[in-house]
Amino acid sequence: MKILVIFYSRTGTTKTVGENIANILKCDSEEIFDTKDRMGVMGYMQAGKDAMLKKLTKLKKIQKTSGLYDLVIIGGPVWGFTVSTPIRTYITENKFKNVAFFCTQGGSGAEKAFSEMERLTGKKPKALLVLRTKEVLDGSYSNKVKNFVKEIK
Numbered sequence: 584m585k586i587l588v589i590f591y592s593r594t595g596t597t598k599t600v601g602e603n604i605a606n607i608l609k610c611d612s613e614e615i616f617d618t619k620d621r622m623g624v625m626g627y628m629q630a631g632k633d634a635m636l637k638k639l640t641k642l643k644k645i646q647k648t649s650g651l652y653d654l655v656i657i658g659g660p661v662w663g664f665t666v667s668t669p670i671r672t673y674i675t676e677n678k679f680k681n682v683a684f685f686c687t688q689g690g691s692g693a694e695k696a697f698s699e700m701e702r703l704t705g706k707k708p709k710a711l712l713v714l715r716t717k718e719v720l721d722g723s724y725s726n727k728v729k730n731f732v733k734e735i736k
């Protein structure tokens with residue numbers, strides 16, 4: 584099965600998880616980037632606002648073609664209790680055969696983010712993984728990733 588891991592990460596947390604998943608699966612991966620500057624206090628505020636208003640953004644050019652993969656694993660941070668704007672945009676602009684989702688969050692909002700991702704892809708995810716920022720930073724997340732990968736295989 585040809586698998587692609589796609590992730591957006593503003594501050595590196597989701598990137599750690601995305602790279603870990605791709606390493607275990609020995610599959611292709613790609614980080615997506617927003618053209619909009621999301622850093623600093625203003626960037627943070629705008630990001631929260633954009634997410635809650637379900638806005639789209641302009642992403643930097645993506646190399647991998649999602650439709651060529653049997654499964655695309657899509658991950659991003661929770662923003663404003665829902666899916667982040669770059670991931671909303673990526674899903675809206677690409678096609679998928681099968682999907683699985685993961686996200687990182689400070690505390691809550693993953694369920695809403697996942698249901699929005701399911702609605703936008705029109706696909707029932709093969710597996711879901713939610714991690715708290717804290718457990719990614721302290722390294723205690725790895726068993727959850729292993730279980731997620733097992734579900735996919």
Ligand SMILES: Cc1cc2nc3c(=O)[nH]c(=O)nc-3n(C[C@H](O)[C@H](O)[C@H](O)COP(=O)(O)O)c2cc1C
Binds near residue numbers: 662665692716
């Ligand atoms: C604009 C913005 C909004 C956020 N909203 C939420 C939220 O609604 N719920 C939550 O648990 N965490 C929220 N967070 C925290 C992030 O989801 C969390 O820190 C995540 O691990 C960051 O991932 P990253 O380092 O890959 O960007 C928010 C962060 C940002 C920047």
